[in-house]
Amino acid sequence: RPAERGDAEVAGSERILADDQEHVFRGWARQVGASSLAVVGAEGCWFWDHDGNRYLDFASQQVNMNLGHQHPRLVAAIREQAGRLCMVAPQFAVDVRGELARMIAERAPGDLDKVFFTNGGAEAVEHAVRMARLHTGRHKVLSCYRSYHGATAGALTLTGDPRRWPNEPGIPGVVHFFGPYPYRSPFHATDERQECERALAHLVEVVQLEGPGTVAAVLVETVVGTNGVLLPPDGYLAGLREICDQHGILLVCDEVMAGFGRVGEWFAVDAWGVTPDLIAFAKGVNSGYVPLGGVVVSRRVAGTFADRAYPGGLTYSGHPLACAAGVASIEVFEEDGVLDHVRRMGSEVVAPSLRAMADRHPSVGDVRGRGLMWALELVRDRGTREPLVPFNASGPAAEPMARVAAACRAEGVWPFVHMNRLHVVPPLVIREAELRRGLAAVDVALDVADSYYSGTP
Numbered sequence: 001r002p003a004e005r006g007d008a009e010v011a012g013s014e015r016i017l018a019d020d021q022e023h024v025f026r027g028w029a030r031q032v033g034a035s036s037l038a039v040v041g042a043e044g045c046w047f048w049d050h051d052g053n054r055y056l057d058f059a060s061q062q063v064n065m066n067l068g069h070q071h072p073r074l075v076a077a078i079r080e081q082a083g084r085l086c087m088v089a090p091q092f093a094v095d096v097r098g099e100l101a102r103m104i105a106e107r108a109p110g111d112l113d114k115v116f117f118t119n120g121g122a123e124a125v126e127h128a129v130r131m132a133r134l135h136t137g138r139h140k141v142l143s144c145y146r147s148y149h150g151a152t153a154g155a156l157t158l159t160g161d162p163r164r165w166p167n168e169p170g171i172p173g174v175v176h177f178f179g180p181y182p183y184r185s186p187f188h189a190t191d192e193r194q195e196c197e198r199a200l201a202h203l204v205e206v207v208q209l210e211g212p213g214t215v216a217a218v219l220v221e222t223v224v225g226t227n228g229v230l231l232p233p234d235g236y237l238a239g240l241r242e243i244c245d246q247h248g249i250l251l252v253c254d255e256v257m258a259g260f261g262r263v264g265e266w267f268a269v270d271a272w273g274v275t276p277d278l279i280a281f282a283k284g285v286n287s288g289y290v291p292l293g294g295v296v297v298s299r300r301v302a303g304t305f306a307d308r309a310y311p312g313g314l315t316y317s318g319h320p321l322a323c324a325a326g327v328a329s330i331e332v333f334e335e336d337g338v339l340d341h342v343r344r345m346g347s348e349v350v351a352p353s354l355r356a357m358a359d360r361h362p363s364v365g366d367v368r369g370r371g372l373m374w375a376l377e378l379v380r381d382r383g384t385r386e387p388l389v390p391f392n393a394s395g396p397a398a399e400p401m402a403r404v405a406a407a408c409r410a411e412g413v414w415p416f417v418h419m420n421r422l423h424v425v426p427p428l429v430i431r432e433a434e435l436r437r438g439l440a441a442v443d444v445a446l447d448v449a450d451s452y453y454s455g456t457p
């Protein structure tokens with residue numbers, strides 16, 4: 001019998017889950033037996049399922065909904081735009097698209113003042129790389145291990161984690177290098193300053209051995225997101241800028257996760273005072289209410305295409321509904337003082353409370369973050385830093401982290417968990433009381449992590 005509208009209400013969550021299980025092909029998941037939740041509503045920092053279970057969204061739906069769920073200003077802007085003009089192809093000018101581009105350019109650092117719109121993060125990275133290659137006339141792109149740049153062919157090849165296609169060659173011209181990671185230093189450094197120096201020296205060597213004249217771009221996540229909330233040590237981004245300038249290489253920063261307020265700045269590079277040539281963005285630009293991403297392009301790079309067509313484009317580039325949500329989002333950020341709120345919540349609530357948890361729970365190996373982008377790295381032994389679950393574990397080997405996540409959910413808090421880390425990445429508009437409630441759930445869940453601890457307390 002074909003499903004009818006309204007069956008969901010009649011049949012309860014079973015119909016929703018059955019349709020999902022039978023007909024939705026899910027990313028990053030096996031297709032049979034992956035458990036799910038029938039989400040039917042959301043507001044602010046909360047979402048709920050068909051059976052009335054409510055969760056505090058401590059993951060912001062893949063670190064995306066910076067203004068939370070169903071923000072009335074964003075919903076109204078989309079409605080208003082839908083009533084007026086739903087779609088105009090990219091070759092035409094339309095008010096909201098130009099307005100959003102101008103608003104982004106006004107907030108971007110240096111001479112980054114043109115915006116190429118995409119539908120999401122991976123496309124933004126793809127186009128940033130294409131622009132860099134066309135601008136320099138070179139083909140290689142250096143990108144970091146422990147990075148995530150998206151799941152299209154190029155973006156996945158650029159990604160420096162095991163999600164790269166296991167049996168596919170990917171796109172040519174991609175070379176990976178190590179970025180700084182003080183807690184698990186690939187350079188055996190003993191402190192952040194040394195880590196920074198050695199990471200830069202390593203890149204200089206990679207550039208030399210690849211041949212500087214072949215390298216179009218160095219691509220980094222300004223703050224590494226999914227792969228660990230790795231903040232660049234002071235001086236690292238400035239060092240990258242210097243190396244790039246010496247060799248005519250473009251610096252491309254992927255701020256799909258870290259941009260638009262996540263670390264308390266419009267663009268994360270602002271926290272380190274560095275201006276890249278291209279910035280890829282998505283997610284927080286309009287909290288994902290309608291898919292939107294893009295590249296902020298420097299005047300210099302945009303100039304390459306002044307009298308030569310840029311060979312690329314997308315039907316939905318700068319979709320009016322997405323741009324309307326973007327304009328409203330930037331207005332809300334400013335009127336409600338969201339950036340100040342993020343800085344205050346990060347430094348006055350999250351930082352001290354996670355550090356206090358690290359004092360109480362031996363399984364917390366490292367605490368790091370900025371603004372409302374934090375990670376706890378969980379270990380079995382602080383001395384050896386053995387992770388709570390092995391790198392890239394799945395199945396039974398990943399069970400301890402699955403239990404930590406389940407303990408959070410049992411407290412009504414939906415966490416972001418990846419490998420041996422629990423990230424604290426709530427919507428940026430979270431109230432202090434909600435934030436404290438979520439952190440209390442993390443505290444409870446850490447008891448589960450402690451139960452696997454085998455090192456010296």
Ligand code: PLP
Binds near residue numbers: 125255257
């Ligand atoms: N770059 C970074 C840093 C990301 O975190 C992500 C997604 O999580 C992407 C790119 C890919 O974005 P999308 O999933 O919108 O293609």
